[in-house]
Amino acid sequence: MRAVVQRVNYSSVKVDGEVVGSIEQGFNVLLGVEENDLEKDALYLAEKIVNLRVFEDSEGKMNLSLLDVGGAMLCISQFTLLGDCRKGRRPSFIKAARPExxxxxxxxxxxxxxxxxxxxxxxxxxxxxxxxxQNDGPVTLLVDSQKAF
Structure with a gap:
């Protein structure tokens, strides 16, 4: 699994012009699922992202986690994170998991x-x-479960 994690002041998502999800302070997470991913990959990413210390403490240092600041998460499925752009001009998505x-x-x-x-x-x-x-910082991180094991 691959995630783009952005520290945000605000984030929302619309479908057909209607807001279907929104948060204030927290993380906007774009999540891509690869064909061989398992529940252990999801658990790894969940634990890693929730505990990333990228929110500022009273001294202005990135020392607090999403849990520490009581932040929320807007999670958006995005298969294009698995796009392979190494050959040609059109990304290949063969490594992305089947929709179900x-x-x-x-x-x-x-x-x-x-x-x-x-x-x-x-x-x-x-x-x-x-x-x-509304990216705060901006702080944007890539987290990939395949690089963890």
Missing amino acids: EANSLYGFFVDAVEKMGVKVETGQFQAHMVVDI
Whole structure:
């Protein structure tokens, strides 16, 4: 699994012009599921992201986690994170999980984050979405479960 994690002041997602998810302070997470990902990948990412210390403490140092600041998460499924751009001009998405597998692991990830005590809003799987992100910092990180094991 691959995630782009952005520290935000605000983030929302619309489908057909209607807001389906929004948060204030927290993380906007774009999540891509790879064909061989398992529940252990989702658990790894959930634990890693929720505990990333990238929020400022009273001294202005990035020392607090999403849990520490009581932040929320807007999680959006994004298979294009698995696009391979090394050959040609059109990305190849053959490493992305099939939609039914991806949706299942996406839901598992969201449930795991919620069980850790974080409020999670989501986009709509396989829908065309418009995402509004007010990145704070900016702080943007890439987290990949395949680089962890």
